Amino acid sequence: MNAAAAVAATAAQPPVVVAGASMAGLRTAEQLRAAGWRGPVVLVGDEPHMPYNRPPLSKEALAGDASFGSLTFLPRASVADVRWRLGTRVVAADLDRRTVTLDDGGTLTYAGLVAATGMRPRRLPCPGPRRGRHTVRTVADARGLRAALARPGGRVVVIGAGFIGCEVAATALALGAAEVTAVDPLPLPMVGPLGELLAKALLDRHERRGVRFALGAQVTGFEGDDRVTGVVLADGTVLAADVVVESVGSVANTEWLDGNGLDLTDGVLTDEHLRVGGRPDVVAVGDIARFPNARYDEVARRVEHWSIPTDTAKHAARVLTAHLTGTGITVEPFAPLPTFWSDQHDFRLQSFGAPALGQDDVRVLDGDPGGDFLAGFHRGGRLVGVVSLGGRSTSAAAARHRAELLAQPALGAGSSGGPK
Amino acid sequence: MKVVVDMNKCQDHGQCVFAAPDVFRFDDDGHLVHLPDADDTRREEVEEAADVCPLQAIRIGD
Numbered sequence: 248m249n250a251a252a253a254v255a256a257t258a259a260q261p262p263v264v265v266a267g268a269s270m271a272g273l274r275t276a277e278q279l280r281a282a283g284w285r286g287p288v289v290l291v292g293d294e295p296h297m298p299y300n301r302p303p304l305s306k307e308a309l310a311g312d313a314s315f316g317s318l319t320f321l322p323r324a325s326v327a328d329v330r331w332r333l334g335t336r337v338v339a340a341d342l343d344r345r346t347v348t349l350d351d352g353g354t355l356t357y358a359g360l361v362a363a364t365g366m367r368p369r370r371l372p373c374p375g376p377r378r379g380r381h382t383v384r385t386v387a388d389a390r391g392l393r394a395a396l397a398r399p400g401g402r403v404v405v406i407g408a409g410f411i412g413c414e415v416a417a418t419a420l421a422l423g424a425a426e427v428t429a430v431d432p433l434p435l436p437m438v439g440p441l442g443e444l445l446a447k448a449l450l451d452r453h454e455r456r457g458v459r460f461a462l463g464a465q466v467t468g469f470e471g472d473d474r475v476t477g478v479v480l481a482d483g484t485v486l487a488a489d490v491v492v493e494s495v496g497s498v499a500n501t502e503w504l505d506g507n508g509l510d511l512t513d514g515v516l517t518d519e520h521l522r523v524g525g526r527p528d529v530v531a532v533g534d535i536a537r538f539p540n541a542r543y544d545e546v547a548r549r550v551e552h553w554s555i556p557t558d559t560a561k562h563a564a565r566v567l568t569a570h571l572t573g574t575g576i577t578v579e580p581f582a583p584l585p586t587f588w589s590d591q592h593d594f595r596l597q598s599f600g601a602p603a604l605g606q607d608d609v610r611v612l613d614g615d616p617g618g619d620f621l622a623g624f625h626r627g628g629r630l631v632g633v634v635s636l637g638g639r640s641t642s643a644a645a646a647r648h649r650a651e652l653l654a655q656p657a658l659g660a661g662s663s664g665g666p667k
Numbered sequence: 668m669k670v671v672v673d674m675n676k677c678q679d680h681g682q683c684v685f686a687a688p689d690v691f692r693f694d695d696d697g698h699l700v701h702l703p704d705a706d707d708t709r710r711e712e713v714e715e716a717a718d719v720c721p722l723q724a725i726r727i728g729d
């Protein structure tokens with residue numbers, strides 16, 4: 248076959264369509280190539296930008312230490328030939344007919360479909376003005392918040408003391424805010440994913456550096472005419488605010504998959520190979536995927552950590568390519584070791600494994616909670632996660648437990664040894 | 668294959684050390700060191716290391 252004929256043959260072949268052109272989408276395109284898929288790939292993304300790195304949006308880039316332009320991922324050379332449809336939204340999918348519909352009216356027929364549309368920030372349904380209220384998910388969001396925080400001496404109220412809320416509170420203080428208050432209905436910051444021991448240590452560190460907290464507090468409304476001037480709490484307290492940041496969790500972007508009989512109750516439910524709805528030609532990756540992790544059990548969960556887009560991309564691309572090329576699956580069920588970090592003020596949280604699964608049995612493995620320390624999370628007596636809190640050397644201590652976590656046999660019910 | 672690390676960006680996350688232990692390691696003072704010229708058989712590992720660097724500080728030159 249000459250070159251021209253080869254090109255024509257390729258052009259006639261339906262593509263793998265990747266819905267969502269961010270980290271998980273890009274990594275999947277790269278991993279499709281690594282797995283041997285030579286056919287066309289189309290990435291459809293509603294943001295106008297090439298994929299970029301989000302963690303700095305609440306840290307370095309928000310603080311102005313890194314330019315927004317520098318956050319763009321450098322794609323692997325292997326994806327030089329994929330087609331990017333940026334500024335384009337997927338509005339519907341018909342999995343029986345293998346088509347997706349785009350907001351420009353176009354339709355794409357696919358050989359394989361990758362759901363990589365991620366999350367959007369949840370908004371508080373409270374009444375009040377909209378101006379002056381920010382979220383942090385996209386470059387556009389972070390630009391807006393940076394401009395607002397650039398006016399020094401402001402009063403900043405961060406609603407939601409989770410990861411992003413705590414990071415933004417620290418960054419706002421560094422940028423010269425006069426007052427930063429974090430509000431949360433729970434009694435401690437980040438207590439959900441990290442448990443009491445770490446949450447208390449975090450609270451203490453934030454308070455010592457000047458962040459105030461309104462904990463066990465519900466937000467019921469916003470004050471102000473045209474722009475927000477205050478945050479109203481259930482007990483009647485009003486926190487004066489020049490800038491409000493809502494970091495109260497996220498909602499999965501799954502509406503485009505409605506009507507296909509899928510379980511979309513929290514992201515897209517997948518099987519142990521990240522396949523969706525029992526179909527071999529549809530996979531989900533990144534924040535949107537709700538998958539069982541054979542390392543732990545059979546419960547499907549979404550994991551919003553930076554490590555997951557890359558891990559899911561690799562597995563899903565192998566599975567999808569095996570199906571498309573008829574070579575059959577040769578991989579073990581998906582069993583990633585989740586990892587995350589969070590930089591706040593001058594300290595870092597570093598986690599390996601699944602601390603949320605071992606909160607009933609938390610032990611200090613190194614150091615003490617008054618200073619830098621390392622905590623181990625256990626389930627059924629076995630180590631399932633480690634989290635360090637402190638300077639860089641403390642993170643290195645956490646990393647030393649990584650091999651031990653990887654070596655643990657699977658804990659899943661009914662599993663016999665489990666995947667390596 | 669040339670392996671280029673922007674040490675101004677590096678924040679010692681160490682993910683590259685897990686992905687490509689033959690090319691990246693920490694020295695006794697906890698600073699990252701790497702082989703600037705890695706054997707081409709290590710390409711996949713190094714590409715993985717570049718992927719998992721949270722600061723996107725690793726580049727492969729040819």
Ligand SMILES: Cc1cc2nc3c(=O)[nH]c(=O)nc-3n(C[C@H](O)[C@H](O)[C@H](O)COP(=O)(O)OP(=O)(O)OC[C@H]3O[C@@H](n4cnc5c(N)ncnc54)[C@H](O)[C@@H]3O)c2cc1C
Pocket residue numbers: 266267268269270271272291292293294301302303304305335336337338363364365366383384385411500503532533534535550551552553554555556586587588589590
């Ligand atoms: C501010 C911030 C800070 C973070 N910090 C950390 C950290 O310190 N450590 C850590 O471990 N993790 C962190 N994370 C988490 C990590 O960045 C995410 O897990 C990761 O970005 C998820 O990638 P994704 O591609 O799955 O989703 P996304 O990055 O959300 O990508 C989904 C893309 O799909 C697009 N899209 C949505 N719907 C459609 C549609 N219908 N059609 C077309 N396109 C669509 C979206 O606009 C978006 O571009 C942070 C996240 C944020 C937002």
